[in-house]
Amino acid sequence: MLALINIVAMIANAIIFLVIIQFVIGLLFAFNVVSPSNQFLMQVYRSINSLLDPVLRPIRKILPDTGAIDFSPIVLILALNALIFILSDVATASL
Template sequence: MQALIVLYQIVSMIVNVLIMLIIIQFVIGLLFAFNVIGRNEFLASFYDGINRLLDPVLRPIRRLLPDTGSIDFSPIVLILLMNILLTILSSVIAA
């Protein structure tokens, strides 16, 4: 039982980091889109790095979702799926 709790904590930390990265990606993307910060080289490379980390996870979700134009719903779907995973793991541990 202790091993399941540790597994849940590890998965929870990974999910929290991914959610933070998704939010940071969203905010920096908005700042670039509305030209609030111009083209800052540091933020551009940081944004590119986040995109490279998240793209392998978001790409399969993007393929499944219908094309909605300029709005990308795949980060929201990923956050929901990760929260569902945490809920299932917590119910397995509680049982």
Template structure:
């Protein structure tokens, strides 16, 4: 059971990292007019990624100003997610597996 919990936490953090990367790439594609919002699939994908990543990014967007029109909050959140993943593996994963098996 402990291994499953460790896997689940790792999978959730990894998915959030990929969602943030995908959202950033999609926003760049919109900014450079490579794709547009009129495409239904692209619009739904953008709405989904925005809904998933907004709760993590918004607190940092309020604190961190944009640098020359570039939002650096995704970079900060990616660094914090990777940091939390390392901390989780080094401090919590071992005891969880040892206790729950």
């Protein structure tokens, strides 16, 4: 049981890491630090978007439209951190 909880926590941490990378690359593009014509970084950004879009789309449907600001990554990070916290609580309680 503990191994399964650790695997789920590792996957959740990997998703959080991908959300942060997506955010940083998006900022680099938005503030013209890196040109969107940079093939490598644009491909990395598209790949991360294609991985995270199925997870973020249901959150975006629930949240109200806030214009240009997308709060769904923040909600996803908070939900995954809550999941990790709950799972670690379950793991310590079962010992």
